Amino acid sequence: MPNQDYNELKKTPLYDLHLSLGAKMVEFAGYAMPVQYPAGILKEHLHTREKAGLFDVSHMGQAFLHSLEVERGAPGAHEAIAAALETLMPGEISKLKKGAARYTVLLSEAGGVLDDLMVSRPLRDDLQGMMFLVVNAARKKEDFALIQQKLGDRVRLDIAHDRALLAVQGPKAAAVVSRLIPGAAEQTFMTMRGYSWPAVDNGAYVVVSRLGYTGEDGFEISVPNSHAELLAKALLAAPEVEPVGLGARDSLRLEAGLCLYGHDLTPETSPIEGNIAFAVGKRRREEGGFPGAERIQRELIEGPKRLRIGLKPEGRAPAREGAEIQSVDGQKIGEVTSGGFGPSAGAPVAMGYVEAGFSKTGTQVNLIVRGKPLPAIVADMPFVPHRYYRG
Amino acid sequence: MTVKYTEDHEWVKAEGDAYVIGVSKHAAEQLGDVVFVELPEVGKTFAKGDEMAVVESVKAASDVYAPISGDIVEVNSAIVDEPAKVNEDPQGAAWFVKIKPSNPSELDALMDEGAYKDFAGNS
Numbered sequence: 001m002p003n004q005d006y007n008e009l010k011k012t013p014l015y016d017l018h019l020s021l022g023a024k025m026v027e028f029a030g031y032a033m034p035v036q037y038p039a040g041i042l043k044e045h046l047h048t049r050e051k052a053g054l055f056d057v058s059h060m061g062q063a064f065l066h067s068l069e070v071e072r073g074a075p076g077a078h079e080a081i082a083a084a085l086e087t088l089m090p091g092e093i094s095k096l097k098k099g100a101a102r103y104t105v106l107l108s109e110a111g112g113v114l115d116d117l118m119v120s121r122p123l124r125d126d127l128q129g130m131m132f133l134v135v136n137a138a139r140k141k142e143d144f145a146l147i148q149q150k151l152g153d154r155v156r157l158d159i160a161h162d163r164a165l166l167a168v169q170g171p172k173a174a175a176v177v178s179r180l181i182p183g184a185a186e187q188t189f190m191t192m193r194g195y196s197w198p199a200v201d202n203g204a205y206v207v208v209s210r211l212g213y214t215g216e217d218g219f220e221i222s223v224p225n226s227h228a229e230l231l232a233k234a235l236l237a238a239p240e241v242e243p244v245g246l247g248a249r250d251s252l253r254l255e256a257g258l259c260l261y262g263h264d265l266t267p268e269t270s271p272i273e274g275n276i277a278f279a280v281g282k283r284r285r286e287e288g289g290f291p292g293a294e295r296i297q298r299e300l301i302e303g304p305k306r307l308r309i310g311l312k313p314e315g316r317a318p319a320r321e322g323a324e325i326q327s328v329d330g331q332k333i334g335e336v337t338s339g340g341f342g343p344s345a346g347a348p349v350a351m352g353y354v355e356a357g358f359s360k361t362g363t364q365v366n367l368i369v370r371g372k373p374l375p376a377i378v379a380d381m382p383f384v385p386h387r388y389y390r391g
Numbered sequence: 392m393t394v395k396y397t398e399d400h401e402w403v404k405a406e407g408d409a410y411v412i413g414v415s416k417h418a419a420e421q422l423g424d425v426v427f428v429e430l431p432e433v434g435k436t437f438a439k440g441d442e443m444a445v446v447e448s449v450k451a452a453s454d455v456y457a458p459i460s461g462d463i464v465e466v467n468s469a470i471v472d473e474p475a476k477v478n479e480d481p482q483g484a485a486w487f488v489k490i491k492p493s494n495p496s497e498l499d500a501l502m503d504e505g506a507y508k509d510f511a512g513n514s
Contacts, residue, residue: 041449042424247423247450316427316474318447341426341449348427370445 012058013164013228021243029137031059034245041247045343048214048252049384052170053244054235057213061140062160062222065147067129069154077129078121084154085131088147090271090290091119092281093131099123101190101209104279105271106135106143111292111299112267113274114146115139116259120192120209132192132207134165134220136261164228169218169252172240174389177208177219180234184208184219189388197223197231206231210389213249215256215382217389254349255342257310257381263321264308264337264351272299273353275308306334307359310381311350311367313374316341318348319367325354326366326373333358336367342383349383350376394482395498396507397458402482403501409464409489410498414446414455417511419481423448425474430466430488437461437490439497444487446477458501461492 009032018025023034034056036044047053066072067081082094091104101120105113120132135143148157168177178185181195187210196203207222223231235241250260259265259274270292271279277300284290285300313319318341325334339350350367358365361380366373395403400418404411419425427447437443437457444455466488470476476485492498502510 035450036423040424042426045449251449317429318427318452320452341447343424343426343449 010059012056013225014056014058014166014232017229017232018056018243023243023245026246028246029059031137033059034243036245036247037243039242041245041251042343044242044244044248045251047242048170048244048248049216049344050170051240051242052168052172052176052218052238053214053248054232054241055167055169055244055249056164056232057167057220057249058164058228059137060165061133061135061137061143062163062165063133063135063144063147064158064160065131065133066156066158067154068156070129072129073126074129081129081131081155084151085119086284086290088150088291089117089119090280090284090293090296092283093119093121095281095283096121098125098128099191099193101192101211103190103276105265105276106146107271107291107296108267109291110267111270111295113261113265113269113271114267115143116261116265116276116279117143118209118211120207123193127194132222134209134222138262160222162225163222164225165220165222166228166232166235167212167218167220168235168241169212169214169216169244170240171217171387173216173218176235176238176240177221179238180231181206181208181221184210188391189217197227213256213258214252215258215384215386216252217387251340251343254338254340254351255345255382255384256386257351257383259308260338269308269353270296270299270304272296273304273306273308303356305356306353307356308337308351308353309359310379310383311336311339311352311365311376312379312383313348313350313367313376315374316348317369317374319350319369319374319376323350323352324368325352325358326368327358328364328366330366333365345383351381354378394504395458395501396504396510397456397501398510399456399458400511401455401458403458403498406489409491410459410461411486412443412458412488412490413486414477414481415507415511416481418453419478422446422453422477423450425477428470428474428477428487430468430471431463433463433466435463436493437463439494446474455487457490459490459492459497460494461490463488464491465489
């Protein structure tokens with residue numbers, strides 16, 4: 001991007017590597033990030049679904065949270081830190097298994113989503129009472145301030161400024177990652193393990209989570225900044241791996257039906273409206289005890305007034321974020337929050353919010369694109385089947 | 392006649408008594424992989440600078456403006472069926488429309504190849 005001062009932007013430890021790979025850099029959440037490499041968004045997207053893509057997601061916020069109430073590894077340490085976290089989020093944290101990761105949300109007092117995040121519990125007994133958090137880049141400052149403010153007397157927040165995050169996604173991801181980190185291939189979807197890498201004395205502590213943002217099998221690897229480029233180059237040396245930028249990351253997650261915070265989820269939307277009720281634990285639906293519980297419990301019983309749904313436009317014209325959704329008789333019933341062309345779907349795909357009465361799969365609607373109604377149907381998500389490794 | 396260019400990255404070239412119009416190679420590269428093209432109907436009249444066609448890549452939508460005033464006499468439906476052609480041969484087989492100009496002198500204000508290269512290099 002010419003005529004922009006990139007000196008003002010933050011850089012990830014892979015910045016120089018991106019430039020050497022010929023990336024087109026853009027600003028994202030205050031960082032200079034690769035939007036695409038010379039192969040282009042379409043090829044990067046398809047390569048990820050066919051083999052494996054490497055994504056730099058070091059801009060995301062990583063933190064280790066330590067209980068101040070019970071000593072690490074002592075009985076009750078996990079229960080203590082889980083109880084603290086559960087005051088801010090509706091996920092089932094206390095019964096989260098050792099070595100498991102959970103998708104949940106930070107909530108406002110009004111029950112709106114302040115961010116969506118991953119919360120992971122260590123496997124090792126001596127690490128109980130610690131949790132690993134990964135939050136969105138654009139929200140990390142606010143998220144960590146909220147945790148510090150609300151839980152500062154119960155937990156110690158250790159923001160991992162010294163860590164990068166690399167995602168390896170695609171059907172070949174397990175083969176590639178396990179060549180470098182033996183053991184990773186045995187992990188199942190939504191598990192987290194710590195390893196030493198390279199596997200020699202004084203290797204770096206890497207945290208490997210089997211999850212991602214593409215709908216494919218894959219991993220996110222938290223690695224010290226000092227070892228980030230070394231790991232990225234080792235991954236890129238695998239014949240199955242190509243670098244993939246934020247452009248394809250967005251089209252991949254859209255096809256997978258996954259939310260982009262700030263677009264598909266905002267402080268105004270509840271997790272029930274957002275169609276991510278699975279982020280609210282079963283026990284917690286009954287018990288409450290999280291911000292906005294009253295609204296969320298009511299929406300669970302009565303149904304939300306509006307709902308996030310998938311949309312398949314007819315023809316080839318993509319409907320983008322902001323396009324009005326109308327009923328076939330011309331009434332405004334909602335708005336597209338993410339949309340574009342799905343390279344694997346081979347067709348335009350979108351998601352948006354509609355009044356609950358129009359949320360049933362198969363409902364005919366119109367999307368207003370360049371002033372003209374574009375016929376579309378409400379469709380199930382994901383648009384491309386998830387291929388997670390469940391063992 | 393030689394190819395002329397607009398500041399919005401369209402190219403124009405004479406062909407018989409009409410002018411062929413498309414998007415420049417530079418524009419196609421900037422757009423990235425084109426996935427959708429919408430062309431006007433034959434017979435439609437545009438004034439210079441009017442939105443005439445739409446081209447969308449995976450990431451974004453862009454308007455294509457009429458570089459000169461006139462009537463559409465032919466459109467290239469091949470790029471509607473296969474939008475990727477716009478990336479493959481933007482200044483050849485992937486032309487967009489042919490216009491019969493109402494005021495051919497409007498062409499004088501457009502850039503020649505050298506001026507456009509300088510312009511595109513700085514944009």
